[in-house]
Amino acid sequence: MIKQVLSTSLISLAIGFIAELLNIWLGTKFLYSFFASNLVTILVALLAVNAATMGIVLTKMRDLIDKNGNAEVFKKTRANMLLSIKEQIALIILATVVLSVESAPAIQNIENMLFLLNSIVTGVFVYALLVLYDTAKGVLVIVDFNG
Numbered sequence: 001m002i003k004q005v006l007s008t009s010l011i012s013l014a015i016g017f018i019a020e021l022l023n024i025w026l027g028t029k030f031l032y033s034f035f036a037s038n039l040v041t042i043l044v045a046l047l048a049v050n051a052a053t054m055g056i057v058l059t060k061m062r063d064l065i066d067k068n069g070n071a072e073v074f075k076k077t078r079a080n081m082l083l084s085i086k087e088q089i090a091l092i093i094l095a096t097v098v099l100s101v102e103s104a105p106a107i108q109n110i111e112n113m114l115f116l117l118n119s120i121v122t123g124v125f126v127y128a129l130l131v132l133y134d135t136a137k138g139v140l141v142i143v144d145f146n147g
Contacts, residue, residue, distance in 0.1 A: 001083055008087075008130050009123075016123030020115055035121045036102075039095050046128050047088040050135045054081050060142050077138055084131045091131075095124045 023031055058081070065071045101107055102117040 005087065008127060012123040012127035012130065013119065015126045016119040016121070019122045020119040031122060032118055035125065036099060039099065039121060039125060040092060043088065043092045043095055043128055046132055047092065050084060050088065050132060053135050053139065057138055057142055077141055080134065081138060084134060087131055088128065091124050091128050095121065
């Protein structure tokens with residue numbers, strides 16, 4: 001699981017870095033403004049959507065387990081669901097911290113610090129979308145389950 005989190009983190013940070021480079025190249029501050037105003041709210045909403053989806057998936061898993069008696073089939077799925085909740089909570093905390101630090105006057109004077117922090121903020125958003133994608137894959141495991 002650590003390998004999975006590290007891989008997702010690196011992919012998200014790379015995409016965040018590229019997005020920030022594009023923002024600088026285009027001369028836009030849209031992502032920065034958008035994320036400064038909305039990121040934590042978006043992350044909480046995605047957590048709520050994922051939690052609700054997981055509740056439905058877990059209910060269906062319980063029905064399948066009761067019917068077929070093979071709980072081991074879903075062990076990895078349950079573990080990944082718990083991991084995704086932990087990841088999302090960590091993303092909310094990280095976004096709050098980074099956005100708070102980013103607005104500090106002392107940070108404004110450090111060369112390339114805003115670039116780094118904006119890349120991290122965009123990476124947090126990308127990571128949250130990847131978690132949402134993983135949750136959707138969990139739904140597909142249930143749909144494709146044969147017992």
